[in-house]
Amino acid sequence: MNGNELLASIRAVVGDDYVIAHREDLLVYEYDGSVDRSMPRAVVLPADTDQVSRVMALAYEAGVTVVGRGSGTGLSGGAITPPEGLQIAFPRMDRILDVDTVNRTALVEPGVINLDLDNHVRRFGMRYAPDPSSQRACSLGGNIAENAGGPHCLAYGATTNHVIGMEVVLEDGEIVHLGSMAREAAGYDLRGAFVGSEGTFGITTKILVRLLPLPETVRTFLGIFPDIDSACTAVSAVIGHGIVPAALEMIDALSIKAVQNVTDAGYPNDAGAVLLIELEGLNEEVDEVSGEVEAALWDTGAADVRVAEDDAERERLWVGRKTAFGAFGTIAPNYYLVDGVVPRTRLTQMLRKVTEVSERYGITIANVFHAGDGNLHPCMLFDAREPGVMESAMAAAAELMEECALLGGTLSGEHGIGLEKKEFMPLVYTDADMEAMQRVREAFAPKNRLNPGKIFPDGSYWRPSAHPAAYTAGMYI
């Protein structure tokens, strides 16, 4: 079967209108939120599981690779499709099929937007906890592929903790069920293996997620510190008290400046760092823990501790945090964000390394990150038009990755490995480790037809966009 015959058979399955194959249209399916791009042969928009299965079977027979695409907001190149590969996207599979308020679950299709699900279940007094910064655009299918996180994953865990079961189509079109449609599953936890497999194991077509009751009270604190070291100590002190806040975010002096340039989020301009801490739970519980949190902040040298008085003030504090990366545009035209993790007791040490690397390479680095779970996002700010600066930024990023690994951390908190970081994998895994992973992948996708070329090193290093105009403005996320 040649390419055109394959497309004709696929059109017969999904309908002519639901295959995008004109290259002028495909120009918009060659990117995601990362810096890579590659044009697929076609994009298929199936309506249901059966169509996904039949399309995958046809592609399998033709020996064509398949990549799933959610909303294309990923930051590691997960949805980038190899040339001649087929992309499957889910705009037509975006239904919330069922909300079970008694068992607190929702059955959804992969195209459902994260925030739409959360908003939908709020009317029943429930929530969907994982809240990546892209939550108003990203889809549940994509969240599963990347095991997406978010500020509130500190207390509630990342996507994997909220997925109970899945219907999945394998590379040859076979439909299997992973996990369970009940709360507990017998046998191997293949659901756990699948979440975060970055589209290399199969394509999800139905998802059963766990919902949580809305908290009775939410209280948000702003801890203001003279320097980043004392803020790091405060993070350890809060957690050391046995408190697990719903969110615990750090914003350094440079990021405060950037945020305040754009909007008044209520962060003091002269602070060395601020901590954004959110407690949730029953009224009594929150009252009790609030005292302990405040004490921990004062004890570790806070210059001031503020509590959001109302929803509007709380919102304002969060807007600052969530728009920080966009606000870096006021400091430098380009940025490159590194997603890395260290044990939270090593935060101070890691941030010192960041400062040292910043000085040695002469590159400004801002820090705004999920301090509670040690998930750093050092962000290099530069002007890519300066000769050699891109190379320096990439080299500095590599050093930071190495340091994360050295301190017992890992390469990615929530963005995935994809194309961006695959060459760094040997920093944290031995050959034997990675071979074990590949064997699991082989069990799911023996022909490796799903999202190939991602996650594992193969010598093709990540590189920035080839068009020089991209350097003149804008940012690398």
Add this chain to the structure above:
Amino acid sequence: MVSAPDRHSDAGQHMGGGIDAGHGFPYGLPFEGSLNDGPGFAGSDAPAEADLYRCVHCGLCLSACPTYVETRLETESPRGRIALMKAVHEGRTGISDRLVSHWELCLQCRACEAVCPSGVPYGRLMEHTRAQVQDNGLQSPELGRLSRLFLKAALPHNRRLRLAGHLMRLYQRSGVQGLVRKSRLLGLMPGDLAAMEAQMPVMGRQFFEPGSQVFPARGEKQMTVGLLSGCVMPLMQGDAMRAAVRVLQRNGCDVAVPAGQGCCGALNLHAGDLELGRQLAKRNIDAFKQAGVDVVVTASAGCGSSMKEYGDLLRDDPEYAEAAHEFARNTRDITEFLAGLPLDPPSAQLPWRVTMQDPCHLAHAQRITEAPRQVLRSIPGLELVEMAESSLCCGSAGFYSLIQRDMSRRLQRRKIGNATATGAEVIASANPGCISQLEQGLQNAGAEAQVMHVVEILDAAYQAEG
């Protein structure tokens, strides 16, 4: 080191069609050269490289975009449209009918701009792109026809507009319209003509006319404001214009509606006719300068948005750059102006249940959402209820409803559904296009509610004082 996974090494041969030959791994640019032989961007009005590359395709705009929300297609998203502009800029494709179709489906509502964390000036990019499309004669035939008919031949010319308005009013009120609609005549007309008949705005009972007269302030005069009468609003919604005058008078303003002014040029600019847009801007700058007003107020959100951007539009014009900048700085939407005053609150009760529909060019382009609500909340007895998606475009978008009829209808139905779900008896708006679109949508849905401009509601409260 693990050996590389057994990649799809045979995929290239299987997927024939001769596309992208020679490009296997690593991932990279899929082709060299242009996809078609269409023209590229050229000249000083081309979309600026610095604007284009502010977009880092993060995707946070997607859920704000009405056409993406409806279609969930990347081609119909702000990020996708910018990617197509970049592709033209980079010489990877020329402007083609296909690209134009994606650009023309854009409502230019600028909801994406308001949520963009990188500050991409999307409205400007789209206007400049449309200018390139128009310069190359590549507009869709529907848009081309309407541009010639309305944007060039009618809107800029007040006398012709008024004549057309009289004819339309005659057609609508004489009973001829009823006869035509009952007959099969419409079925014989070309598609877009019949649709235009169906979407013809209902002419107001009484037109509103600019002139040399100044409407005096009631009580102590605080300042002199100039009111934009513009093009079609005085014909379609003369009542709202008169309400605007009365409300301003009541709040201590001498109101001048100087003759010599005209269309603000917004629709020309949106369609990409930057040159005509600049001429119209200059005419208004001159007219209001002569009237000697402190501020220029408009009851049309779309006009206000364009007028506030006159400075940018004329920045390279040595004669007008400064005056345009000043004009822009002194322009206010009427709700913004009223909310900024110590507004004289009505003393009478107006026990209405009202929901606010945010016009795109007020909420997104001017970032004003609180002011109209503040004005409405100043009215005793009025209950303000929020609708879902209040700032998602209603599908009016200038002439969009005549050209992209299907998408316009879909958004209209969605908006009417959200508005009526609140149980409000009045839908408040602040833009003539939205008001017509909502009225027609209510009529199609057979719903009871009424559409009013925010100032008409405030005026009604003042009138109720007796």
